[in-house]
Amino acid sequence: MPVIVIAxxxxxxxxxxTAVLLGTELAHAGAExxxxxxxxxxxxxxxxxxxxxxPRITVxxxxxxSGIIRSIRSHDRDGSVVIVDLxxxxxxxxxxxxxxxxxVITPMRATTLDATIGVRALTLIAxxxxxxxxxxxxxxxxxxxxxxxxxxxxxxxxxxAGQGVDIIEPALMERAAFSALFEFGGDLRSIPRxxxxxxxxxxxxxxxxxxxxxxxxxxxxx
Amino acid sequence: MTDKPAFSIDVxxxxxxxxxxxxxxxxxxxxAADTLGFVERSPRxxxxxxxxxxxxxVHAKVLPPVARQISAEAKRRGVQQGVLIEEAWAxxxxxxxxxxxx
Numbered sequence: 001m002p003v004i005v006i007a008x009x010x011x012x013x014x015x016x017x018t019a020v021l022l023g024t025e026l027a028h029a030g031a032e033x034x035x036x037x038x039x040x041x042x043x044x045x046x047x048x049x050x051x052x053x054x055p056r057i058t059v060x061x062x063x064x065x066s067g068i069i070r071s072i073r074s075h076d077r078d079g080s081v082v083i084v085d086l087x088x089x090x091x092x093x094x095x096x097x098x099x100x101x102x103x104v105i106t107p108m109r110a111t112t113l114d115a116t117i118g119v120r121a122l123t124l125i126a127x128x129x130x131x132x133x134x135x136x137x138x139x140x141x142x143x144x145x146x147x148x149x150x151x152x153x154x155x156x157x158x159x160x161a162g163q164g165v166d167i168i169e170p171a172l173m174e175r176a177a178f179s180a181l182f183e184f185g186g187d188l189r190s191i192p193r194x195x196x197x198x199x200x201x202x203x204x205x206x207x208x209x210x211x212x213x214x215x216x217x218x219x220x221x222x
Numbered sequence: 223m224t225d226k227p228a229f230s231i232d233v234x235x236x237x238x239x240x241x242x243x244x245x246x247x248x249x250x251x252x253x254a255a256d257t258l259g260f261v262e263r264s265p266r267x268x269x270x271x272x273x274x275x276x277x278x279x280v281h282a283k284v285l286p287p288v289a290r291q292i293s294a295e296a297k298r299r300g301v302q303q304g305v306l307i308e309e310a311w312a313x314x315x316x317x318x319x320x321x322x323x324x
Contacts, residue, residue: 002236009260030231065264069243079233091263095255096248100241120258127254132242189225205228212231 002102002215003072003082010117011088014107014143016043017178019085022105024187025208027056032080036071037061038097039087043182050185065093072100090120098128103214104138105168110145110153115160122165139214141207142171168210175200276304 004022006015016039023033033056037044045061053059063071068084075082084097098104104125108118118140125138140160145153161167172178177188177200184191188201255261284292296303315322 002239025228026231029227029229031233031236065262069248073243076238078238079236081236089263090258090260092252092255092260093264095251095260099248099251100243102239124255124258124260127258128251131250131254132247134242202228209229212229216235 005084005097005101005104007086007121008106008118009090009120018107019083021204023083025204032056034075034082035059036063036084038063044085047182054187068096106140107143110142115156139166139168141168144174145171170206
């Protein structure tokens, strides 16, 4: 525990990047992290082959619809974090993964198209909460944002917040270092310098801390 | 760059929590997901071995002892009888200067 599911039926929303940033930052902060790569494109598995995995990280690939619940349960144990990365489609695999989640994160670019399709994940979560008779904590994180916030971003954020959707701050900005993780593997401390690395580390670290706080952490140290 | 974590995790905070996973629950979830368009998308696997590419028929009528010998040899090698005919044809082509690709 906890099981964090990264879900959006929209492709290209930044799910795998969000998963890698979150997992590597949580591992850097001391957690044991298991990635379940459920995306047939194998983005996480590709990342894992680029370089030695950072300490405390395990990556398991080829998890399909029939095995998703079993895989999550077999790695869901005290003191560790399971991060499930899903394909950007509306599938039964997504719904089964969400049913085992302690937190669902929906990455979303600040565009109307991403928001429109991403909201389908939130609708599914609401339906599963009803079926399971338990709350499934969930949050949206905006991805690939720019330093100057667009009107569209502000409008979408206000609309989601108005509907009671939890929005993780900070958003994950568009950074060369984030996309370079899939070129070099490893984490933000091991890859060759890409632009403003300090800014990238600070952004990713603050995002992971915000997620950790949502997991009901009792305390944190700066 | 710094190696200092932005925060530290107390692994004692990370507790496992039981979640519903009975077949009945999963079936109910699947039905609910279906209505929202989250449908089964896993590739269907065909049962049994894949179809053989050897679908051309030659209708060769041979004497019973030859048929028995071809059958026994194919069984011994674990191949279809057509494989032996293909090999025999390749030898015939080589012996008579026929291009089998033509």
